[in-house]
Amino acid sequence: MAGERNDNRDAAGVEAGLRESLKRELEGEIRQTLEAELRGELSQELRERLVARLKAELSEEIQVRIARIKAELEAEILSRGVPVPTLPPPPREFERFSMNVRVQHIVLMVSCLILIITGLPLKFHEARISQIFFDLVGGVQMSTLIHRIGAVGLIAVGAYHLFYLVAFREGRRNFLRLLPTPKDVRDFFQMLRYFLGRIEEKPRFGRFSYVEKFDYWAVYWGMVIMIGSGLILWFLETSLRFLPKFAADIAREAHSDEGLLATLAIIIWHFYNVHLNPEHFPMNWTFWTGTISEEEMHRHHPLEYEEAMAARTIRPPLPGGLPETGALAADPAVRPPTREGMQPAAGEKSP
Amino acid sequence: MWGSKGLGAGLAGAILILLMAGGAEALTKCLICHGKPTLFKTLPSGRVLSLFVDEKQLKESVHAARACTDCHSDITAIPHKGEIKRVSCIRCHFKGNPVGAPQKDIYVEYAKSVHGVAAAAGNTKAPVCQDCHGNHNIRHPKDPASQMNKAHIPETCGRCHLAVYGDYRESVHWKAFASAKRDSAVCTDCHGEHTIRAHESPESSTYITRVPETCSRCHASVAVVGKYGIKTEQVATYGRSFHGIAIKYGGKTVANCASCHGVHDIRPSDDPSSAVHIENIPRTCGKCHTGANVNYAKGKIHVDPTKREAGLVYWVSLFFKWLTISVMVGLTGHIGLDLFRRFRRQGSAH
Numbered sequence A: 001m002a003g004e005r006n007d008n009r010d011a012a013g014v015e016a017g018l019r020e021s022l023k024r025e026l027e028g029e030i031r032q033t034l035e036a037e038l039r040g041e042l043s044q045e046l047r048e049r050l051v052a053r054l055k056a057e058l059s060e061e062i063q064v065r066i067a068r069i070k071a072e073l074e075a076e077i078l079s080r081g082v083p084v085p086t087l088p089p090p091p092r093e094f095e096r097f098s099m100n101v102r103v104q105h106i107v108l109m110v111s112c113l114i115l116i117i118t119g120l121p122l123k124f125h126e127a128r129i130s131q132i133f134f135d136l137v138g139g140v141q142m143s144t145l146i147h148r149i150g151a152v153g154l155i156a157v158g159a160y161h162l163f164y165l166v167a168f169r170e171g172r173r174n175f176l177r178l179l180p181t182p183k184d185v186r187d188f189f190q191m192l193r194y195f196l197g198r199i200e201e202k203p204r205f206g207r208f209s210y211v212e213k214f215d216y217w218a219v220y221w222g223m224v225i226m227i228g229s230g231l232i233l234w235f236l237e238t239s240l241r242f243l244p245k246f247a248a249d250i251a252r253e254a255h256s257d258e259g260l261l262a263t264l265a266i267i268i269w270h271f272y273n274v275h276l277n278p279e280h281f282p283m284n285w286t287f288w289t290g291t292i293s294e295e296e297m298h299r300h301h302p303l304e305y306e307e308a309m310a311a312r313t314i315r316p317p318l319p320g321g322l323p324e325t326g327a328l329a330a331d332p333a334v335r336p337p338t339r340e341g342m343q344p345a346a347g348e349k350s351p
Numbered sequence B: 001m002w003g004s005k006g007l008g009a010g011l012a013g014a015i016l017i018l019l020m021a022g023g024a025e026a027l028t029k030c031l032i033c034h035g036k037p038t039l040f041k042t043l044p045s046g047r048v049l050s051l052f053v054d055e056k057q058l059k060e061s062v063h064a065a066r067a068c069t070d071c072h073s074d075i076t077a078i079p080h081k082g083e084i085k086r087v088s089c090i091r092c093h094f095k096g097n098p099v100g101a102p103q104k105d106i107y108v109e110y111a112k113s114v115h116g117v118a119a120a121a122g123n124t125k126a127p128v129c130q131d132c133h134g135n136h137n138i139r140h141p142k143d144p145a146s147q148m149n150k151a152h153i154p155e156t157c158g159r160c161h162l163a164v165y166g167d168y169r170e171s172v173h174w175k176a177f178a179s180a181k182r183d184s185a186v187c188t189d190c191h192g193e194h195t196i197r198a199h200e201s202p203e204s205s206t207y208i209t210r211v212p213e214t215c216s217r218c219h220a221s222v223a224v225v226g227k228y229g230i231k232t233e234q235v236a237t238y239g240r241s242f243h244g245i246a247i248k249y250g251g252k253t254v255a256n257c258a259s260c261h262g263v264h265d266i267r268p269s270d271d272p273s274s275a276v277h278i279e280n281i282p283r284t285c286g287k288c289h290t291g292a293n294v295n296y297a298k299g300k301i302h303v304d305p306t307k308r309e310a311g312l313v314y315w316v317s318l319f320f321k322w323l324t325i326s327v328m329v330g331l332t333g334h335i336g337l338d339l340f341r342r343f344r345r346q347g348s349a350h
Helices: A002-038 A044-079 A099-123 A128-137 A139-167 A169-178 A182-195 A210-234 A236-242 A245-276 A294-300 A302-313 A325-330 B002-034 B055-060 B105-112 B114-120 B129-133 B150-158 B162-169 B172-178 B187-191 B211-219 B233-240 B242-248 B257-261 B278-286 B312-349
Strands: A093-095 A291-293 B040-042 B048-050
Touching: A002 A044, A093 A294, A099 A128, A099 A139, A099 A169, A099 A245, A128 A139, A139 A169, A139 A210, A139 B242, A169 A210, A182 A210, A182 B312, A210 A236, A210 A245, A236 A245, A245 B312, A291 A294, A294 A302, B002 B055, B105 B114, B150 B162, B150 B187, B162 B172, B187 B211, B211 B233, B211 B257, B233 B242
Parallel strands: none
Antiparallel strands: A093 A291, B040 B048
């Protein structure tokens, strides 16, 4: 194991050295050529464009050469009889949900579960199981108390989320990516054609697919109805100071009906898409770990993946020229392979 | 065999005749004094107790064939010696008695009733059998002249429960009963008969959580109230309300039927003095909901969201019904197509 690591470190050192020398050498050549052959005949702009293009080609060239050198080194190590690592490289992980989002989601989840468990027996009060439930928790008064604890959680996470959308760069960025676009409509129809076997290409999603956007915006609708009607019913005497009795009846009806709709949507739709579909059955742990594998990222969010990859390799707008090797490793969108396995992902930052 | 049976029957007949003759003879003897309407005695409390026995009444009662001393067993001599005790009906009315006095298990419940417990504790005002069923005038409850006949029950109970009787006479139940709607409730329909309990007792049919059940015995039955054009849906809508659900699962601070409609003096909602008259709703709701105002009267009280007459509530209910159906059809359809595609692809890969 120790020998293996040393070899790797050597290989990395050689790689970095090569990179540096190649870069210096080629840049020098470009400059010389330009100076000698163009002598200011071309405009500054054209010159810059040329430099950029050359740099891009250079960068590809560097990669190709590094890969070749790497292969040669590996062959050499192999020929020396040193055992090569037999474990496949650990999967690269992409951060999907920041700690902030994960905590929000868990509070929302727990609140919803509490509200559903204590709410449904009121709606289906004639069912035998409701009787069992009320006996278990110690009567309807205890049940309503627990329901209100859940309500506090739901209201708190709703309010915090609005704050998050305004106050955090990550929140603003996520929000912009969650806004519905015409592409979502196109994606939806493409998905239908794909489902029916008319085409073989799935729509290519960005960070959020239309399914995820639907889930997100459905929660807004649910929160407005449930919290609004719930508060009227919670503070009934205060509400009835201003509202007629039939408004409270409407609140009760809406609370009861939307509660059922939300429950069905969560248990059937959300659970299927996230956990119960054949790909993730029985459980998708991303809500807890916050990460998804490179393979999944590539499959489900190809546009986001490509964006991240593009940011990783070439960054033409940066004034500092080619990205440093160190900068590559520190790129927050890409986590380099680690031998230690999964690690909590660092907070996402905009590039 | 035949001979001994005939002999036995003959003997029994002879004893019966003797008994009846003895009874008749004793009655005649007793009525020498007790047949005079002016016979009375003054009790230590100062109350004047009439000792008159109306022979006609006695002859029409179910006990016509009984001798005075069958019930007044402590009277053995004239003039009477010692303290004359109250008649105890269980001398004959016990299970398997030889004289054929009717006895049902339910009579035994009296001992656990509010009346029986009070009487056993020495409350001389607490009623025993004859206080309700009558003494010399005792008749079968089905007999219209019985004081236990449904028509006379309010009066009989009212002899002690005078104020309640006054309230009850004002109620829609009595008015309906008096106008020949004989299904209408009298005291015992709500409170029970031999099983009667104080309303604070959880076993009482008028206990706070059992009131809806008691009222619904008639008000949920089309066969009973339906005849008079009274809707039975009020029971169902109450059951679906927060009040109804809470009370079903042990809530003791929520409204039952009587909280709003009143107890003995229940009046129809179009009566201006009714607790549920539209003008009185703020006051009635205000008994529990502090600061109740006219808003409480805006909208149907026993609201059924599935009925068009519920107004806006009906439309909201309808909207959510179709929203839920269409959303869930769409979502499950999407899931179905997704699964269809996944398994088809898997199938074609082979």
